[in-house]
Amino acid sequence: MVKLRVNGVSRQYNGDPNMPLLWYLRDELGLTGSKYGCGAGLCGACTVHVDGEAMRGCITAIADADGKDVTTIEGLDPKGNHPVQRAWRAHAVPQCGYCQAGQIMQAAALLSRNPDPSDQEIVDSMDGNICRCGTYQRIFAAVKTAATEV
Amino acid sequence: MGIMIQNLSRRTFLKGTAGAGGLVLGAQLAPQWTFAQAARAQSAAGGAFNPNVFVTVLPDGTVSIVCHRSEMGQGIRTGLPQVVADEMEADWSRVVVEQAPADEDKYGYIDGQNTDGSRSIRHHFTILREMGAGARYLLEQAAAQSWGVDASEVYAKNHRVYHTNSGKSADFGELVEVAAGLNMPSGEAAPKPSLKDESEWKYIGKVVPAMDHFDITTGGANYGADISLPGMKIAVVARCPVYRGKVKSFDATEAMKVPGVEKVVEIPALADDKPAEFRALGGIAVIGTNTWSVMEGRRALKIEWDMGPFVAHDTSTYYDTLKESARKGGAVVRNRGDAAAAMDGAAKTLEAEYFVPYFIHTPMEPPAGVVDATSTPVRIFAATQSPNESRQYVAEALGIKKEDVACEVTLLGGGFGRKSKPDYLCEAAILSKMVGAPVRVQWTREDDIQNGYYHTASAQTLKAAVDDGGKCTAWHQSGAWPSILALWNPAQKVGFNIEYGLGLVDMPYNAVPNIRIENGEADAMIRVGWYRSVNNIQHSFAMNCFANELAEAAGRDPLEFMLELIGDPTNLDLTKDGVEEYWNYGDSIDDWPIMTGRLANVLKIAAEKSGYGKAMPKGHGLGLATHRCFHSYVATAVHVVVGDDGSVTIPQVDQVIDCGRYVNPDRIRSQVEGAAVYGNTVARCGQISTTKGAVNESNFHDYTVSRMSNAPLNVRVHIVEDYTHLRPCGVGEPGVPPYTPALINAIYNATGKRIRSLPVRPEDLAKA
Ligand code: FES
Ligand code: FES
Numbered sequence: 001m002v003k004l005r006v007n008g009v010s011r012q013y014n015g016d017p018n019m020p021l022l023w024y025l026r027d028e029l030g031l032t033g034s035k036y037g038c039g040a041g042l043c044g045a046c047t048v049h050v051d052g053e054a055m056r057g058c059i060t061a062i063a064d065a066d067g068k069d070v071t072t073i074e075g076l077d078p079k080g081n082h083p084v085q086r087a088w089r090a091h092a093v094p095q096c097g098y099c100q101a102g103q104i105m106q107a108a109a110l111l112s113r114n115p116d117p118s119d120q121e122i123v124d125s126m127d128g129n130i131c132r133c134g135t136y137q138r139i140f141a142a143v144k145t146a147a148t149e150v
Numbered sequence: 151m152g153i154m155i156q157n158l159s160r161r162t163f164l165k166g167t168a169g170a171g172g173l174v175l176g177a178q179l180a181p182q183w184t185f186a187q188a189a190r191a192q193s194a195a196g197g198a199f200n201p202n203v204f205v206t207v208l209p210d211g212t213v214s215i216v217c218h219r220s221e222m223g224q225g226i227r228t229g230l231p232q233v234v235a236d237e238m239e240a241d242w243s244r245v246v247v248e249q250a251p252a253d254e255d256k257y258g259y260i261d262g263q264n265t266d267g268s269r270s271i272r273h274h275f276t277i278l279r280e281m282g283a284g285a286r287y288l289l290e291q292a293a294a295q296s297w298g299v300d301a302s303e304v305y306a307k308n309h310r311v312y313h314t315n316s317g318k319s320a321d322f323g324e325l326v327e328v329a330a331g332l333n334m335p336s337g338e339a340a341p342k343p344s345l346k347d348e349s350e351w352k353y354i355g356k357v358v359p360a361m362d363h364f365d366i367t368t369g370g371a372n373y374g375a376d377i378s379l380p381g382m383k384i385a386v387v388a389r390c391p392v393y394r395g396k397v398k399s400f401d402a403t404e405a406m407k408v409p410g411v412e413k414v415v416e417i418p419a420l421a422d423d424k425p426a427e428f429r430a431l432g433g434i435a436v437i438g439t440n441t442w443s444v445m446e447g448r449r450a451l452k453i454e455w456d457m458g459p460f461v462a463h464d465t466s467t468y469y470d471t472l473k474e475s476a477r478k479g480g481a482v483v484r485n486r487g488d489a490a491a492a493m494d495g496a497a498k499t500l501e502a503e504y505f506v507p508y509f510i511h512t513p514m515e516p517p518a519g520v521v522d523a524t525s526t527p528v529r530i531f532a533a534t535q536s537p538n539e540s541r542q543y544v545a546e547a548l549g550i551k552k553e554d555v556a557c558e559v560t561l562l563g564g565g566f567g568r569k570s571k572p573d574y575l576c577e578a579a580i581l582s583k584m585v586g587a588p589v590r591v592q593w594t595r596e597d598d599i600q601n602g603y604y605h606t607a608s609a610q611t612l613k614a615a616v617d618d619g620g621k622c623t624a625w626h627q628s629g630a631w632p633s634i635l636a637l638w639n640p641a642q643k644v645g646f647n648i649e650y651g652l653g654l655v656d657m658p659y660n661a662v663p664n665i666r667i668e669n670g671e672a673d674a675m676i677r678v679g680w681y682r683s684v685n686n687i688q689h690s691f692a693m694n695c696f697a698n699e700l701a702e703a704a705g706r707d708p709l710e711f712m713l714e715l716i717g718d719p720t721n722l723d724l725t726k727d728g729v730e731e732y733w734n735y736g737d738s739i740d741d742w743p744i745m746t747g748r749l750a751n752v753l754k755i756a757a758e759k760s761g762y763g764k765a766m767p768k769g770h771g772l773g774l775a776t777h778r779c780f781h782s783y784v785a786t787a788v789h790v791v792v793g794d795d796g797s798v799t800i801p802q803v804d805q806v807i808d809c810g811r812y813v814n815p816d817r818i819r820s821q822v823e824g825a826a827v828y829g830n831t832v833a834r835c836g837q838i839s840t841t842k843g844a845v846n847e848s849n850f851h852d853y854t855v856s857r858m859s860n861a862p863l864n865v866r867v868h869i870v871e872d873y874t875h876l877r878p879c880g881v882g883e884p885g886v887p888p889y890t891p892a893l894i895n896a897i898y899n900a901t902g903k904r905i906r907s908l909p910v911r912p913e914d915l916a917k918a
Contacts, residue, residue: 016409016442023442027384032376033369035563037514038595039445042850045514073369080368088367092359092816095223095824097366098373098514098563127859130850132514132564133223134827135820136858137865 007075022057033073044129054109073101087146095133211323218250218257222565225817237282241309252537252557268880287343292329374518374533392843395458404450410443430576463675475630475670487664492624496615504692508838509605515563523582603679636674651733653689661717694775694891719747752785760787771900775891780880796916808870825885
């Protein structure tokens with residue numbers, strides 16, 4: 001039995017302890033904001049926070065979230081107005097949008113740990129998150145904007 | 151403004167349902183869908199004003215505008231409605247967008263609903279203006295009628311209709327009841343609602359915030375894999391690693407032991423005499439209650455494959471046959487003068503071979519969609535670029551009529567041409583029928599990379615002659631590639647007019663007196679399909695790079711030389727050079743001519759904006775390229791820095807786009823910025839290879855794509871204003887083709903190394 005909190009709500013899970021967190025969130029809880037892009041920790045589309053740290057949901061077994069706090073894009077801010085979310089809209093970052101939940105969760109974790117990242121630190125932190133639409137330039141700018149607000 | 155709209159729709163959503171987190175359609179749907187459905191229901195119940203199939207006005211004044219094209223990041227759910235809203239004088243903050251279901255009669259009469267070919271705006275700009283103007287006209291009539299005044303005395307402005315003399319006014323919402331009883335005047339003599347003068351436009355040509363950004367940034371946006379229906383099952387399919395291979399036998403014992411796996415069934419292999427087209431090719435499907443279970447189940451399958459007819463498809467040798475074929479040449483698809491004779495007597499000739507391997511789309515969202523074959527009509531909910539073709543192929547797979555299949559379109563997590571091909575929905579349909587429940591088929595990234603529709607591999611041989619004065623006197627280009635047409639005709643060995651028209655026969659160096667363009671034969675041994683900007687990629691690469699090589703051989707400056715090749719401004723007439731059935735992206739050459747002046751113009755602007763000609767430090771280089779496709783003219787200048795270890799950094803890119811009349815400059819910028827990144831992947835990242843017919847690459851570790859650390863992060867987009875009086879042209883694709891040659895030319899200028907085969911790797915550039 002795995003016990004965890006997801007976006008502040010206590011949950012219990014009795015199934016396969018190896019099931020990746022991503023599929024638990026999407027298929028069991030219906031929280032579809034976290035996306036599947038590769039299933040192998042290579043693209044970042046599934047990024048969520050586990051005890052505040054950015055983790056790839058597709059390669060994190062649910063058993064490893066036992067006793068922990070999981071935050072998804074749906075729970076990042078009650079009104080959807082986290083500084084990173086606001087910066088994303090101000091820069092009109094998304095194209096197709098599919099990668100953006102992962103990008104936002106990655107950026108939010110970076111800024112909570114390092115509120116004033118250097119350019120290189122931004123690139124290093126965001127490099128695991130692929131955007132096939134090619135919004136990197138706006139992501140970079142939006143992280144900088146958000147950094148002035150956190 | 152966009153954010154307000156999303157807030158509004160979100161409130162509606164939250165009020166109307168128990169809240170997020172359910173697993174049933176309706177409870178899980180994003181605001182963009184629930185609201186659209188509410189508008190649809192109200193208009194069906196007669197409680198709304200519905201002047202035409204694109205516009206509904208609700209009694210509260212909300213204007214719901216239909217978007218009948220698929221949104222995959224290009225911003226079409228913003229661009230199309232903003233044209234309608236402008237003409238009807240709607241207030242953008244009170245506009246919502248309804249995603250159209252597949253409906254050819256209503257929305258497909260111009261060019262179907264297939265969203266590809268960068269044609270949504272250019273084909274619908276005028277009709278949508280007319281739809282908006284028609285709605286405004288009826289609202290004005292309704293106001294005049296209610297006030298008992300002449301219609302000439304009233305006018306609509308910003309969501310209200312005003313009476314000039316009395317100062318009376320009414321909100322659009324207050325006019326719904328009366329307007330709903332009016333009909334659009336029809337017949338020859340009927341007055342035509344007048345379109346606004348360009349000077350009065352408030353949204354067209356302006357930045358309007360994109361529609362779905364609130365949902366996207368809060369996890370509320372729905373894609374193909376986010377749709378759930380009551381009782382739905384999830385499936386993944388094991389497909390033969392080799393194109394058109396088949397299942398010999400399989401053992402599902404271990405797979406069935408995985409908790410959550412409910413069934414393992416075979417999707418029969420497509421009959422040998424049926425071409426692949428967009429059909430399901432067959433395989434073993436694992437079906438169950440959640441995605442992880444069926445993925446685990448698939449891993450536990452034991453399958454013996456009959457690898458089929460294409461085991462000889464080995465790129466290590468296949469690519470050589472393409473190169474030989476290009477050298478040999480074949481069908482002459484364009485001829486001007488006598489290139490061979492001009493080469494013979496030339497002061498100088500040059501020859502080079504260019505090569506581009508297979509690529510695969512890898513949209514961030516792999517193909518996914520739901521089909522419910524148990525309902526009447528059969529229902530598709532999917533991330534698809536082509537809702538009507540989806541109906542057609544699903545109907546065929548089920549042996550029913552297309553009319554008995556409905557299709558709703560979700561947001562697409564990228565398309566790039568992959569989601570025009572509904573094979574994944576055929577799989578879902580077949581499985582849904584087999585198990586008697588709705589089925590969502592989920593492609594994994596491995597499936598996407600190993601069982602896709604590949605961007606064609608191509609070899610090109612180019613030869614040219616220059617005279618004593620350094621002028622180009624002959625240009626001979628010969629290409630060989632497996633054709634997309636082989637999806638329908640497997641025996642197809644040469645290209646066809648659509649492929650020829652992707653930057654090959656319309657090669658724009660019009661000042662060259664002798665031109666010969668040929669197409670050599672090639673066997674198709676894998677599914678080849680269109681990919682963002684299609685064959686323009688290789689043609690633009692070869693043309694622009696070879697022109698730079700030639701400039702150097704002639705001792706000329708590349709910019710000046712390229713402008714000379716393009717020649718004086720004119721409209722290219724390819725019929726004079728014997729080009730048959732020039733495709734012109736499906737459009738009339740009179741409406742969208744090939745204007746060499748516009749091509750030269752963007753090239754000059756790119757040179758100027760990038761500071762072309764300035765001295766550069768060691769290891770730096772600036773490269774230029776230009777290309778026309780989808781009727782737009784784009785020039786790219788790339789500034790590159792190459793380290794001794796071959797590492798490449800790109801401090802600046804200037805992309806100049808002339809797309810004629812344009813609608814939303816910010817969405818154009820974002821498309822063209824993204825096109826540079828897409829081009830950067832083409833030039834520097836992944837390539838597909840095959841061994842014994844099977845694709846070797848499987849995920850983003852061995853099929854690499856641009857990431858933040860190697861992408862250009864300073865792409866400056868310049869939208870040309872000189873030709874906005876002309877028709878709109880394509881935007882989604884044209885930014886891609888010139889990026890690669892501009893980068894490769896820049897690398898040459900930085901290092902003296904001429905790259906003729908993609909992708910370029912650091913080891914190709916490292917100092918020995
Ligand atoms: S889906 Fe988890 S990193 Fe790609
Ligand atoms: S916005 Fe489409 S993948 Fe990033």
